[in-house]
Amino acid sequence: EVQLVESGGGLVQPGGSLRLSCAASGFTFSSYWMAWVRQAPGKGLEWVANIMQDGNEKYYVDSVKGRFTISRDTANNLLYLQMDSLRAEDTAVYYCTRDNPFGAYWGQGALVTVSS
Amino acid sequence: QSVLTQPPSASGTPGQRVTISCSGRSSNIGSNTVNWYQQLPGTAPKLLIYSNSQRPSGVPDRLSGSKAGTSAFLAISGLQSEDEADYYCAVWDDSLKGWVFGGGTKLTVL
Numbered sequence: 049e050v051q052l053v054e055s056g057g058g059l060v061q062p063g064g065s066l067r068l069s070c071a072a073s074g075f076t077f078s079s080y081w082m083a084w085v086r087q088a089p090g091k092g093l094e095w096v097a098n099i100m101q102d103g104n105e106k107y108y109v110d111s112v113k114g115r116f117t118i119s120r121d122t123a124n125n126l127l128y129l130q131m132d133s134l135r136a137e138d139t140a141v142y143y144c145t146r147d148n149p150f151g152a153y154w155g156q157g158a159l160v161t162v163s164s
Numbered sequence: 165q166s167v168l169t170q171p172p173s174a175s176g177t178p179g180q181r182v183t184i185s186c187s188g189r190s191s192n193i194g195s196n197t198v199n200w201y202q203q204l205p206g207t208a209p210k211l212l213i214y215s216n217s218q219r220p221s222g223v224p225d226r227l228s229g230s231k232a233g234t235s236a237f238l239a240i241s242g243l244q245s246e247d248e249a250d251y252y253c254a255v256w257d258d259s260l261k262g263w264v265f266g267g268g269t270k271l272t273v274l
Contacts, residue, residue: 083263085209092166093201093209093252095263107262149214150199150254150263157208 050074050153052144057158064134068158070127070144077125078102081147084118084129086140087157094140097129098147112138134162167192168253170266177274181241184269186253188234192264196256198236200229203250203268212251213238240271248273 056068083098097108097118106118117130127144141157169187176182200213211220213229226241253266
């Protein structure tokens, strides 16, 4: 059974940093693109970033470029999202999701709140 | 606003057929295949349709997807109360080099 479990969410002040993790199991992690998708309170879904199987290709939505970094640890089946220079508008539930097809499986989400 | 345009709401009575549209442009829907997701309140999204019209195992065949030009459509026939949810379309955009979602459609079963 495919499982994606996010961790690392919480309350952070504007300008602060946070790192989300996603533990993957039940499939060959190294064979799939992975992605982060977020959902602000009461709003729709927004793709944040994705990463190729070997980590050599990455894409980001414009609003997070230069502030967020997606990475993966294939040996331990972990996906990461390093979030720096956080802003109030980054407040959202962050979901880890598997590709092929995009959004085939989702984690339960991790809430990130950026507030002073 | 979203790159993909969906109606904010749709409704139908039990047993009816409803269709939700998703309008894009040549760089996204016009060039790539579309996925559809269902999101129940307080839960993660669930993949309903991929590659315009393919259903993952476990998704009933009363749900169907199609694409014409730069628009995509999700049809739900034999509407049931458990279909009441938010529905989102998504597609890769070649110009933006990223996935784009529609704004979502809230489906109400009257």
